Amino acid sequence: MKPIQIAKRSDIQTDQLHEVILNEQRILLLEHENSIKAFQGNCPHEGTPLIEGHIEKGHIVCPMHHWKFSCQDGKHTRKRACLKSYPIKIEDGNIFIDASLFEETPETITNKTKTLKDLPTPKGDFIVGHLHQFNVENKHRAIEKWSEEVGNIFRVHFVGKPFLVSTNPDFNKKVLKARPEKFRRLSKMTDIIEEIGVKGVFNAEGETWKKHRKLTSEALNMKNVKGFFPIISQTTERFLNKLKRLEATGDPIDIQQEMMRYTVDITTVIAFGYPMNTIDHDGDVIQEHLEKVFPMINERITAPIPLWRYLKLKKDKELDHAVAEIEATVNHFINEAKGRLENNPELKENPTNFLEALLVEQEKDKNFSDHAVYSNVFSLLMAGEDTTSNSVSWALYYLGQQPEMVKKIREEAFEIYGDGLFPPNNETLGKLKYTEAVAMEALRLKPVAPNMFHQANEDIEINGIHIEKDTSIIFQIQVSQTDEKYFAHGESFVPERWLKEGCPFSGPHSPDIIKVFGAGPRFCPGKNLAMHEMIMALSMICKNFDVALAVKPEEVREVFAFSMYPGNLYINLKEHSYQDTRSSILS
Ligand code: HEM
Numbered sequence: 001m002k003p004i005q006i007a008k009r010s011d012i013q014t015d016q017l018h019e020v021i022l023n024e025q026r027i028l029l030l031e032h033e034n035s036i037k038a039f040q041g042n043c044p045h046e047g048t049p050l051i052e053g054h055i056e057k058g059h060i061v062c063p064m065h066h067w068k069f070s071c072q073d074g075k076h077t078r079k080r081a082c083l084k085s086y087p088i089k090i091e092d093g094n095i096f097i098d099a100s101l102f103e104e105t106p107e108t109i110t111n112k113t114k115t116l117k118d119l120p121t122p123k124g125d126f127i128v129g130h131l132h133q134f135n136v137e138n139k140h141r142a143i144e145k146w147s148e149e150v151g152n153i154f155r156v157h158f159v160g161k162p163f164l165v166s167t168n169p170d171f172n173k174k175v176l177k178a179r180p181e182k183f184r185r186l187s188k189m190t191d192i193i194e195e196i197g198v199k200g201v202f203n204a205e206g207e208t209w210k211k212h213r214k215l216t217s218e219a220l221n222m223k224n225v226k227g228f229f230p231i232i233s234q235t236t237e238r239f240l241n242k243l244k245r246l247e248a249t250g251d252p253i254d255i256q257q258e259m260m261r262y263t264v265d266i267t268t269v270i271a272f273g274y275p276m277n278t279i280d281h282d283g284d285v286i287q288e289h290l291e292k293v294f295p296m297i298n299e300r301i302t303a304p305i306p307l308w309r310y311l312k313l314k315k316d317k318e319l320d321h322a323v324a325e326i327e328a329t330v331n332h333f334i335n336e337a338k339g340r341l342e343n344n345p346e347l348k349e350n351p352t353n354f355l356e357a358l359l360v361e362q363e364k365d366k367n368f369s370d371h372a373v374y375s376n377v378f379s380l381l382m383a384g385e386d387t388t389s390n391s392v393s394w395a396l397y398y399l400g401q402q403p404e405m406v407k408k409i410r411e412e413a414f415e416i417y418g419d420g421l422f423p424p425n426n427e428t429l430g431k432l433k434y435t436e437a438v439a440m441e442a443l444r445l446k447p448v449a450p451n452m453f454h455q456a457n458e459d460i461e462i463n464g465i466h467i468e469k470d471t472s473i474i475f476q477i478q479v480s481q482t483d484e485k486y487f488a489h490g491e492s493f494v495p496e497r498w499l500k501e502g503c504p505f506s507g508p509h510s511p512d513i514i515k516v517f518g519a520g521p522r523f524c525p526g527k528n529l530a531m532h533e534m535i536m537a538l539s540m541i542c543k544n545f546d547v548a549l550a551v552k553p554e555e556v557r558e559v560f561a562f563s564m565y566p567g568n569l570y571i572n573l574k575e576h577s578y579q580d581t582r583s584s585i586l587s
Pocket residue numbers: 176201202203213216220267379380381383384385387388391448449452515516517518519520521522523524525526527529530
């Protein structure tokens with residue numbers, strides 16, 4: 001244990017916050033009633049860094065929302081404080097803090113720069129390194145295990161190829177925010193996606209990415225997402241009818257598959273203006289092709305040798321076939337949309353879907369190829385489908401074990417939109433705070449994109465680690481999102497922690513740690529849409545049905561296939577009588 005000096009006592013004035021930066025971390029010092037305290041953290045409410053708080057009656061008050069840390073009884077207080085408090089000691093007029101309390105070791109705090117080679121490494125095989133432990137379906141949990149063994153920033157190698165691995169939220173945030181200049185997505189990953197014929201917003205870099213990103217973000221901005229409500233509503237109604245039909249069979253429901261149909265139907269309307277209606281059609285639907293893509297990308301990312309380039313196995317041929325089918329479908333819609341724009345030039349002023357917007361852009365910018373149009377539509381379909389459906393499925397995994405939570409969602413639905421079968425408009429969606437809290441809690445515990453793959457564009461130092469150009473980086477976000485240090489009872493599903501009132505915990509709550517949608521300039525542009533879909537689906541399902549797991553909880557497993565889904569999740573639905581809810585609310 002090594003104390004490090006952080007300030008001179010004379011620098012601190014009574015009842016004023018004094019800021020010191022230590023190893024790029026902000027520490028706030030406060031002298032109050034003759035004792036000095038050191039704090040660190042973000043506002044628990046919005047994750048706003050606490051920089052300009054002031055003191056009011058002995059409490060630190062957040063400038064944004066007047067949050068009174070450590071106050072237990074004021075009107076705006078909650079029981080918990082998000083700030084970590086550090087013991088300090090004062091000697092000879094200098095203030096010292098215990099270095100071991102920081103995530104980094106005392107060595108890094110004292111600014112000794114490390115290189116990749118200096119980082120600890122978990123036990124591995126001399127030749128293959130850590131590859132055999134990096135099981136295709138369990139990559140995120142392998143990282144968790146290594147992290148428990150050697151700490152939150154370390155190195156591994158896969159048959160000689162080194163990777164820097166981090167579960168450290170501060171490090172991860174800095175990498176995410178330093179894109180696109182300092183870091184890019186891992187080139188091996190972007191090449192693998194390009195190899196299947198796609199170069200769109202997710203795997204483009206530099207200027208090309210900027211152009212694609214602008215179009216994608218505009219297509220998915222809040223104003224447009226609100227405009228998508230009729231699409232979401234019609235799809236929700238068809239989905240409800242489908243669930244009723246499935247319920248009537250009495251068979252357990254493969255809810256992850258059904259949710260995928262829901263999100264595909266919504267995303268295809270947004271992407272190219274046509275409802276694929278996979279909800280009502282079985283058989284050779286686009287969803288079956290889409291779902292072949294992610295698992296194969298996942299497999300290929302860490303394959304030591306690109307075997308598929310020399311010898312196509314059955315699974316490689318299936319992938320080629322799936323991609324060809326998706327391409328044919330998307331190209332069909334591209335041709336249709338081109339025809340529409342030609343016949344109705346006024347559409348060019350107000351394109352009605354993402355594809356039309358891309359084609360309008362193409363007319364303005366001759367460098368914007370047909371291939372770029374196709375790639376971006378493909379990327380949107382891929383990015384918008386699995387992620388959202390898996391997140392809702394995970395929420396249902398928890399709800400299927402907690403009937404009282406289903407009841408709470410139903411009661412909230414009743415209160416906010418009465419007899420309706422599902423939320424009738426955007427405003428209503430915004431009021432379903434408990435349902436939103438359930439969605440957030442599922443995203444926290446089961447982030448469907450738990451691993452992110454990056455690469456340094458240039459030599460750079462982060463948190464005392466010198467990262468050389470081209471260093472490959474993997475980080476895992478599930479470890480910190482479930483860590484007791486950031487979330488009280490971090491492993492438990494407690495939606496109430498997201499509500500202003502009713503949180504049972506007095507421990508930490510740090511929303512800023514949540515990176516399920518990424519962060520920085522490449523932050524998921526589909527977040528608003530995803531949240532709308534999640535709240536809509538969860539509210540509709542719980543309003544109309546009782547939900548119960550049809551398998552034991554431990555039989556449901558996390559399967560990482562680029563996105564992480566609940567394997568073997570089956571649920572039973574039982575249609576709920578409205579009369580029951582009404583009388584239970586009235587009683
Ligand atoms: C719960 C659902 C979703 C989750 C958890 C999720 C998560 C993510 C994550 C982690 C990234 C990488 C972010 C980064 O690198 O910082 C991402 C990127 C992206 N997402 Fe989402 N996503 C979801 C839904 C959607 C939807 C519905 C759409 C669109 C229909 C979408 C479109 C995209 C696109 C286009 C990118 C690439 C952005 C870029 O590289 O600039 N996502 N998403």
